[in-house]
Amino acid sequence: MNTLLLELAGLGIYVNILEDKAVKKLTDLLKMLCSESYAPEEAIRTYSDIYAFLLQQNCENFYKYIEELSFQDENIFTLSCEKGEIGIDAPLAKQAAVELGILQKLAEVSCIDIKNRIKEKFSDNSAINQVIENLPDWNDSFEKKKASRWGAEVDKRISWHRKNGTGLFCRHFFFIYDGGTQRLVPVKNPDTITLDKLYLVDRQKEMAVKNTRIFLAGKTANNILFYGDRGTGKSSMVKALANEFCHHGLRLVEIPKRYLDQMPRITSMLSGRGLKFILFIDDLAFDNNEEEYTALKAILEGGIEHRPDNILLYATTNRRHIVKERFSDRTGLYSDNPDEEIRARDAIQEKLSLSDRFGITIVFSSPAKKEYLQIVHKMAEDRKLKIDPALLEQKAMQWEMAYNGMSPRTARQFIDWLVGEMDLVAD
Numbered sequence: 481m482n483t484l485l486l487e488l489a490g491l492g493i494y495v496n497i498l499e500d501k502a503v504k505k506l507t508d509l510l511k512m513l514c515s516e517s518y519a520p521e522e523a524i525r526t527y528s529d530i531y532a533f534l535l536q537q538n539c540e541n542f543y544k545y546i547e548e549l550s551f552q553d554e555n556i557f558t559l560s561c562e563k564g565e566i567g568i569d570a571p572l573a574k575q576a577a578v579e580l581g582i583l584q585k586l587a588e589v590s591c592i593d594i595k596n597r598i599k600e601k602f603s604d605n606s607a608i609n610q611v612i613e614n615l616p617d618w619n620d621s622f623e624k625k626k627a628s629r630w631g632a633e634v635d636k637r638i639s640w641h642r643k644n645g646t647g648l649f650c651r652h653f654f655f656i657y658d659g660g661t662q663r664l665v666p667v668k669n670p671d672t673i674t675l676d677k678l679y680l681v682d683r684q685k686e687m688a689v690k691n692t693r694i695f696l697a698g699k700t701a702n703n704i705l706f707y708g709d710r711g712t713g714k715s716s717m718v719k720a721l722a723n724e725f726c727h728h729g730l731r732l733v734e735i736p737k738r739y740l741d742q743m744p745r746i747t748s749m750l751s752g753r754g755l756k757f758i759l760f761i762d763d764l765a766f767d768n769n770e771e772e773y774t775a776l777k778a779i780l781e782g783g784i785e786h787r788p789d790n791i792l793l794y795a796t797t798n799r800r801h802i803v804k805e806r807f808s809d810r811t812g813l814y815s816d817n818p819d820e821e822i823r824a825r826d827a828i829q830e831k832l833s834l835s836d837r838f839g840i841t842i843v844f845s846s847p848a849k850k851e852y853l854q855i856v857h858k859m860a861e862d863r864k865l866k867i868d869p870a871l872l873e874q875k876a877m878q879w880e881m882a883y884n885g886m887s888p889r890t891a892r893q894f895i896d897w898l899v900g901e902m903d904l905v906a907d
Contacts, residue, residue, distance in 0.1 A: 481510045484589075487582045493557045493572070494579045497549055502542070505530045506589065513597050520608045523598050524615065531618045542619040546587035550580060550630065551640070554647030561641030562649075562754035568635045581631030591617040643729060645755045653726040654719075657746055659739030664749075675720045677862070678713055679855045679888065684842045685717065691840060692721050695792050696728050696756055702839025703780060703793040705764075711889030712844035714796040718760050721794075734760045741775045751788035761795040780837035795838070852876070852886035859895040865902065872898075 488498060488507060497503055509526045512518045530542065539545045557576040560566040566573055595612050602608040630637075644650045652666035675685060688704060695701035706714035722732035735746065740761070750757050761776075779787060847855060856876040860867065879894040880886050 482514050484582075484585055485510055485514070488586065491579050491582065493555050493576050494550065494553055494583060496555065497546075497553055497583065500549060502530055502533045502537075502545060503549075503586070505533065506542070506586070509594065510589075513594065513601075518601075520598065520602050520605075524611060527594065527598075527615055531616050534618055540618060542589070543587040546583060547630075550583050551637075552647065552651055558637075558641050558646035559754075561638045562645050563752075564642050564754055566638060568638065573634050573638065576637070577631040577634045579631075580634065580637070581629070584630045587619075589619065591615075591619050642754065643727075645729070645731075645753070649731055649753070649755055653722060653731055655731065655733045657733055657735050657739055657742070659736070659742050662742070662745065664733060670723075671716075671719045672723065673716050673720045675724050678716060678720055679858050680847065680851050681713055681717070681844065684844060687840065687842055688717055688721060689724070692725060692730070692758075696725060696730060698789070701792055703837070704795075705838035705841045706794065706796040706844065707841055708798070708844025709846040709887065710798055711884060711887030712846055713888045714844050715762055716888075717842075717844075718758070718762075718794050718796065722758065729755045731755055731757050732760055733757055734762065737761065737764065743775045743779045747779065747788055747791055750791055753790060756790050757792070759791060759793050761793065764795045764797040777837060793838070846885070846887055849877075849886065852880065852891060855888055855891045856894065859891055860898075863895060863899055865895070865898065867898075867902070 485507065491498060498507070505526055509523065509530070512523055512526065534540060534542060534545060537545065539548075557566070557572055560570075560572065595615060598612050599609050641650070648655075648664065648666060652668075654667035654670040655664040656667060657663075658665050675689070678685060684706075688706075691701050691704060706717060708714055719732070722730060726732075733746070733750070735743070739746075743759075746759065776793075780793065853873050853876060856872065857869065860872055865872070875898065876891070876894055879897070880890050883893070884890045
């Protein structure tokens with residue numbers, strides 16, 4: 481145990497892991513066992529704290545916990561792997577192998593050995609020994625002989641981080657930017673929509689998928705503006721793309737409109753990563769004289785700083801011209817009022833130019849009755865609903881007239897309601 485503590489003190493690459501709560505508790509316990517005197521209550525409490533913390537993390541096994549921690553740790557080695565800047569023979573990779581070997585020793589600490597050490601210390605006290613005997617084993621589901629040697633498989637680690645990233649980005653695929661704290665907040669329950677569940681938008685899907693594949697291949701891709709009526713699947717398309725390509729190094733970051741003036745900070749935060757990022761702006765529309773409008777315009781094209789190659793912007797809007805244009809804006813075209821802008825036509829064109837700065841505009845249209853009912857039938861088939869087709873169509877039309885009109889969103893809402901209604905009847 482003394483040797484392991486010394487080795488842990490020598491960690492340089494994976495040093496952040498020593499600050500983990502469970503790791504700190506275990507190292508405190510090991511130090512306690514190596515000392516001459518300690519109270520049994522202190523040792524028992526520290527041992528139990530490790531178990532309690534693992535349960536809070538939905539993990540009952542310390543070995544698996546440390547293994548996951550080593551994959552998720554963001555450090556100079558894992559970042560170099562993510563960027564594809566390191567090989568197996570690099571000095572940094574060799575040191576990472578040494579440290580991974582040390583971490584595996586920590587992960588393989590035996591609960592039986594710990595309990596035996598405490599019982600030996602208090603062998604003359606049967607009550608203490610009984611309590612120790614009843615303590616849970618939080619590290620019993622691995623076999624040392626069969627366990628792979630972490631330090632000997634650094635090449636696999638390099639490949640894994642190159643594909644999956646490190647830190648937050650290897651644990652989550654969807655994020656929302658919080659401008660208050662200026663950090664990315666992982667989405668714990670992202671929308672699981674997939675491309676095959678987007679119906680009658682094959683042309684739009686083909687264009688969006690092709691552009692995204694070009695982006696992931698490291699080629700020059702275009703920012704996309706998804707334009708169309710509400711409920712037609714614009715946002716669902718973006719989320720489905722993220723789900724389709726999340727295991728190919730793509731991450732989706734939603735930027736609330738009120739934080740668009742922080743775009744330079746966001747791009748700076750992500751530009752040095754080895755992964756690809758789509759910045760997603762939903763329901764984009766601006767009033768006059770907004771700082772967010774200027775910031776977005778500069779990022780799209782025209783700013784002094786080039787947009788990083790690993791970042792694209794995908795935005796949705798219900799408006800063909802993103803910046804709201806009022807009739808009052810046009811008075812300067814013919815007014816003699818000295819307070820009106822002289823070059824009013826230039827001002828109008830400047831407002832309309834933001835849409836043009838997206839290289840691709842993909843249009844979504846509200847479905848006609850025939851298309852709407854096709855979507856309803858496909859969704860009903862996916863949910864395995866057993867209902868007469870004519871009755872299904874009748875109910876679907878009643879639903880759209882009572883609620884939001886004909887759209888894929890309306891169809892989904894109708895099917896969700898119908899499934900619930902039929903389940904209630906079945907019960």
